[in-house]
Amino acid sequence: MKTTTSATAGAIALALGLAGSAQAGTLEDVQARGVLNCVVSTGVAGFAYPDDAGKWHGFDVDFCRATAAAVLGDPEAIKAVTSTGKTRFTKLNAGEGDVLWRNTTITFSRDVGVKLRFHGVNYYDGQGFMVPKSLGISSAKELDGASVCIQTGTTTELNLADYFHSNGMKYEAVTIETNNEARQNYLAGRCDVYTTDASGLASTRSTFTDPENHVVLPEIISKEPLGPATRHGDDQWSDIVTWVLNATVTAEEKGVTSANVDDMMANSKDPEVLRLLGVEGNQGSELGLSADWAYNIIKSVGNYGEIFERNIGVNTPIGLARGLNALWTDGGLQYSPPFR
Amino acid sequence: MAIASVENRSSIASLWRNKEARSVIVQIITVTVVFALVALALRNVAVNLEAIGKEFSFDFLTAPAAYDITFSPFLDYTSRDTHLIAAAVGILNTLLVAVCGIAFATLLGFTMGVLRLSGNWLISRMAYVFIEFTRNVPVLLHILLVHGIVVTTLPAPRNAIGIGDTMFVSNRGFYVPAPVFEDGAGIVGAVLVIAIVAAMGFRRWAKRMQDETGKIYPVFWICTGIVAGATAVAFLAAGMPLSWEVPALKGFNFKGGMALKPEFLALWLALSYYTSCFIAEIVRAGILAVSHGQTEAAHALGLRPNRTLQLVVIPQALRIIVPPLVSQYLNLTKNSSLAIAIGYMDVVATIGGISLMQTGKEVETMIIVLGVYLVFSLTISAFMNWFNRSIRLKER
Numbered sequence: 001m002k003t004t005t006s007a008t009a010g011a012i013a014l015a016l017g018l019a020g021s022a023q024a025g026t027l028e029d030v031q032a033r034g035v036l037n038c039v040v041s042t043g044v045a046g047f048a049y050p051d052d053a054g055k056w057h058g059f060d061v062d063f064c065r066a067t068a069a070a071v072l073g074d075p076e077a078i079k080a081v082t083s084t085g086k087t088r089f090t091k092l093n094a095g096e097g098d099v100l101w102r103n104t105t106i107t108f109s110r111d112v113g114v115k116l117r118f119h120g121v122n123y124y125d126g127q128g129f130m131v132p133k134s135l136g137i138s139s140a141k142e143l144d145g146a147s148v149c150i151q152t153g154t155t156t157e158l159n160l161a162d163y164f165h166s167n168g169m170k171y172e173a174v175t176i177e178t179n180n181e182a183r184q185n186y187l188a189g190r191c192d193v194y195t196t197d198a199s200g201l202a203s204t205r206s207t208f209t210d211p212e213n214h215v216v217l218p219e220i221i222s223k224e225p226l227g228p229a230t231r232h233g234d235d236q237w238s239d240i241v242t243w244v245l246n247a248t249v250t251a252e253e254k255g256v257t258s259a260n261v262d263d264m265m266a267n268s269k270d271p272e273v274l275r276l277l278g279v280e281g282n283q284g285s286e287l288g289l290s291a292d293w294a295y296n297i298i299k300s301v302g303n304y305g306e307i308f309e310r311n312i313g314v315n316t317p318i319g320l321a322r323g324l325n326a327l328w329t330d331g332g333l334q335y336s337p338p339f340r
Numbered sequence: 341m342a343i344a345s346v347e348n349r350s351s352i353a354s355l356w357r358n359k360e361a362r363s364v365i366v367q368i369i370t371v372t373v374v375f376a377l378v379a380l381a382l383r384n385v386a387v388n389l390e391a392i393g394k395e396f397s398f399d400f401l402t403a404p405a406a407y408d409i410t411f412s413p414f415l416d417y418t419s420r421d422t423h424l425i426a427a428a429v430g431i432l433n434t435l436l437v438a439v440c441g442i443a444f445a446t447l448l449g450f451t452m453g454v455l456r457l458s459g460n461w462l463i464s465r466m467a468y469v470f471i472e473f474t475r476n477v478p479v480l481l482h483i484l485l486v487h488g489i490v491v492t493t494l495p496a497p498r499n500a501i502g503i504g505d506t507m508f509v510s511n512r513g514f515y516v517p518a519p520v521f522e523d524g525a526g527i528v529g530a531v532l533v534i535a536i537v538a539a540m541g542f543r544r545w546a547k548r549m550q551d552e553t554g555k556i557y558p559v560f561w562i563c564t565g566i567v568a569g570a571t572a573v574a575f576l577a578a579g580m581p582l583s584w585e586v587p588a589l590k591g592f593n594f595k596g597g598m599a600l601k602p603e604f605l606a607l608w609l610a611l612s613y614y615t616s617c618f619i620a621e622i623v624r625a626g627i628l629a630v631s632h633g634q635t636e637a638a639h640a641l642g643l644r645p646n647r648t649l650q651l652v653v654i655p656q657a658l659r660i661i662v663p664p665l666v667s668q669y670l671n672l673t674k675n676s677s678l679a680i681a682i683g684y685m686d687v688v689a690t691i692g693g694i695s696l697m698q699t700g701k702e703v704e705t706m707i708i709v710l711g712v713y714l715v716f717s718l719t720i721s722a723f724m725n726w727f728n729r730s731i732r733l734k735e736r
């Protein structure tokens with residue numbers, strides 16, 4: 001019901017022109033409003049979830065806060081616009097959100113067909129399978145004939161079809177709308193397997209009462225580069241989101257953290273750090289932001305590594321290692337273009 | 341000049357005072373405003389799509405859908421088929437649940453409507469409580485409730501409840517043997533059709549005889565006899581050309597046989613019993629509206645209670661029942677769009693959901709979905725209008 005109505009509402013919004021912000025001027029809109037609207041998921045532990053008080057937390061939410069810190073100087077000035085896999089782009093394109101930070105894979109059809117702007121990768125992921133240990137399965141190749149819980153409107157739904165098709169296996173697709181419903185159906189035994197991004201599996205498993213009784217199979221069947229998205233037609237806003245992400249990565253690379261950022265600002269000799277923090281040059285005003293935009297991000301939310309470790313790192317219940325998401329200097333793929 | 345304009349004004353004023361002219365003017369204005377709004381909306385769609393660089397086109401329908409739909413009882417669908425075929429699967433699934441739902445809701449509704457009028461206090465109270473509880477809870481919750489019960493309380497396939505080793509009940513569905521037709525089954529089918537035609541002929545004839553001579557034949561029993569008898573004889577003569585494919589557990593799931601899937605079951609049952617409560621109230625009102633004098637008059641004529649109900653009360657009650665019944669059927673059909681909540685792949689979940697999402701064609705896919713519901717609704721209305729006319733009071 002909810003999604004049907006919101007899809008229809010999205011279509012109607014397109015029709016009635018409530019989507020006035022589809023054009024340029026997102027920055028002015030956000031600053032006039034004083035609040036940044038971020039399209040996030042309906043709830044994935046570690047990535048985007050509300051606490052008991054209704055305050056949102058998580059890896060994706062922190063990037064939303066970083067954006068708000070850059071644009072409004074206040075990481076708390078955000079509003080979470082929840083969306084299922086199916087409704088997220090409609091909500092973004094209809095103007096309900098200014099930017100999307102929601103476990104979203106960058107693909108050709110989303111970039112070119114759905115007309116989104118992507119701005120880099122905040123999490124390099126791949127699709128995996130989770131099964132109860134009691135099934136005694138050790139490879140995805142043994143899943144012929146299984147019932148598979150899958151979230152509707154995702155890339156994982158398409159990868160799943162391709163994977164079983166190309167391996168000559170059959171399966172029953174149990175198509176589900178949200179991560180939470182998938183979790184319930186999986187635990188109730190409606191499906192044998194839950195498949196989604198490996199990060200999503202780790203996150204979902206961490207919410208089980210008996211995580212040790214479930215295993216993630218070794219096969220990773222796809223590339224899922226997850227990143228933020230915005231609408232077409234506003235280059236300035238696109239640049240801002242791109243460089244918010246880059247700022248967090250560069251900060252980590254340069255060793256700038258929320259703890260030492262003031263010290264760095266005062267004492268650093270590295271010209272790139274000084275440009276990043278707005279001490280030298282005028283990159284902030286070129287973006288249409290204040291000079292301390294990146295300082296605000298790092299001071300209030302931290303650098304990429306801090307965001308990662310705080311929400312989903314090995315010392316959290318989610319327990320994800322940096323892996324592909326380590327800096328390129330540490331053998332990973334996180335690599336920011338220079339601030340020059 | 342001045343005089344002319346005064347005259348003009350007074351003629352407009354008099355036009356306004358004229359009731360007929362006024363209503364024409366108001367209608368013209370209304371139509372103009374409505375058209376202007378529609379045009380504005382369409383223009384806005386075009387402008388907004390343009391602003392984000394999207395073109396309006398249905399070309400995507402011929403591209404491979406690339407997603408799987410496991411529940412497709414009518415079409416052999418694979419992920420290599422097009423979005424158009426995926427839409428067709430969704431439309432047929434919507435149709436399936438709507439038709440089954442309408443049938444079951446009607447049956448249940450009429451039964452409960454009658455039970456509500458029962459002289460037995462306990463029965464009528466129970467029907468009352470059920471109706472009041474059900475219709476005051478949103479239908480989405482009923483759907484989730486039934487689905488939840490099926491999925492969480494029934495055992496997994498490995499521990500399925502077997503009924504005589506041929507039927508199995510599990511949280512992945514209810515499995516029953518599937519009929520397998522062998523050589524000669526076609527003949528039996530043909531005999532069945534002929535028998536039905538013959539039975540209908542007999543019914544006609546019996547009615548004419550009753551009109552002419554007043555003699556009443558036990559039409560129902562004779563018709564049943566003709567159909568069942570002829571088919572049974574043909575079945576035996578053709579050497580019983582029917583066997584059963586029994587479901588069996590293979591690997592993760594049952595294979596073979598026919599299955600009632602939890603998603604279909606939940607949607608079908610919930611929509612049916614929810615709608616049946618409204619139908620029950622309509623039926624009760626319809627029956628109560630036939631004045632008691634009619635029944636008494638029929639009794640006075642010597643009609644037995646059964647015949648009184650059949651010939652006097654029901655035909656009159658139907659006239660009151662049918663119009664509101666139509667809107668219940670329409671509601672049920674539209675409510676079936678809640679299917680996605682439990683993963684039943686109807687038209688909203690397929691073309692209006694996954695296809696929409698994968699192609700980014702919000703406006704186009706929503707137009708298709710709205711069109712489908714419109715066609716369904718108009719068809720139901722047309723059929724019920726026809727039915728309503730056929731039971732109308734025939735004045736002689």
Ligand SMILES: N[C@@H](CCC(=O)N[C@@H](CS)C(=O)NCC(=O)O)C(=O)O
Nearest residue numbers: 041042043104105154155178179200
């Ligand atoms: N990366 C994939 C899948 C994203 C996805 O939907 N992941 C799930 C599981 S981690 C999720 O975020 N669910 C959140 C929700 O149900 O709201 C995509 O972009 O299509």
